[in-house]
Amino acid sequence: MLKNEVVKNKMQKIAKKVDEELPEGYGFVVLTFNFGKGKDNEMMYVSNANRQDIVKAMKEWINKTENDFGNDTGKY
Numbered sequence: 001m002l003k004n005e006v007v008k009n010k011m012q013k014i015a016k017k018v019d020e021e022l023p024e025g026y027g028f029v030v031l032t033f034n035f036g037k038g039k040d041n042e043m044m045y046v047s048n049a050n051r052q053d054i055v056k057a058m059k060e061w062i063n064k065t066e067n068d069f070g071n072d073t074g075k076y
Helices: 003-021 052-067
Strands: 029-033 043-047
Touching: 003 029, 003 043, 029 052
Parallel strands: none
Antiparallel strands: 029 043
């Protein structure tokens, strides 16, 4: 099985768990990407939301994080 397929399968399992844990009416997106440089670097995502809702949320996140919102600890 290709590495990307393994990651995709794991992300789908994660998404099911997140969806089960969140209250109804909450959307989420899980992004995954390779660290480092190279042709194999790829970002993938899984979500319970429509693409346009994800784009809107990500634009809001970018705006907030570019203005020092949150923390830079590298931890969740």
